[in-house]
Amino acid sequence: MDARTREAARLWTTAMPTVSAFVTSLVRDFQARDDVLQDIAVAVIESFDSYDSSRPFIGWVIGVARNQVRHYYRRKAHERMIFDSEAVDVLSAAFAETSTEQSQLFGRLGKCIEELDEYSRRLCQLRYERDLKPAAIGPIVGMGANAVAKALQRIRDRLKHCIERNAAIQGG
Numbered sequence: 001m002d003a004r005t006r007e008a009a010r011l012w013t014t015a016m017p018t019v020s021a022f023v024t025s026l027v028r029d030f031q032a033r034d035d036v037l038q039d040i041a042v043a044v045i046e047s048f049d050s051y052d053s054s055r056p057f058i059g060w061v062i063g064v065a066r067n068q069v070r071h072y073y074r075r076k077a078h079e080r081m082i083f084d085s086e087a088v089d090v091l092s093a094a095f096a097e098t099s100t101e102q103s104q105l106f107g108r109l110g111k112c113i114e115e116l117d118e119y120s121r122r123l124c125q126l127r128y129e130r131d132l133k134p135a136a137i138g139p140i141v142g143m144g145a146n147a148v149a150k151a152l153q154r155i156r157d158r159l160k161h162c163i164e165r166n167a168a169i170q171g172g
Helices: 003-026 031-048 057-077 085-096 100-114 118-129 134-141 144-170
Strands: none
Touching: 003 031, 003 057, 003 100, 003 134, 031 057, 057 085, 100 144, 118 134, 134 144
């Protein structure tokens, strides 16, 4: 891997949580969202030579993401469109202004989620990726709704402490 590709991959890894949040705000289907994110990653690598390193990477990559989301909606033109082009522009501007601190927070959250045991990650996936309520999660995992809610609260507490610990270690 050459130095330019390595730098693109490093910057992409840092920006990925913000880009993922941006795409998730526009593309509600999680499989389609993952496809769009892959398309964005490829576009970032392919067009990285056009990136001006004197400007914030987040702003540039959100622009690439905006174009990929528009492309996704053009391909889905036969379906009812949720966001028009102007709404995509407004959201992309807001995400482009995301601070480095917020990007670091998303990165820390991702690392902390990876540290969770498989069962806890599964509960998070059901609740936050599939958007299921505790009452719907209960039968899937063999627990009551209250037990699921309490387990999710304990997981959120662990994630909060993990993020705070990582921030203290990294000095921010």
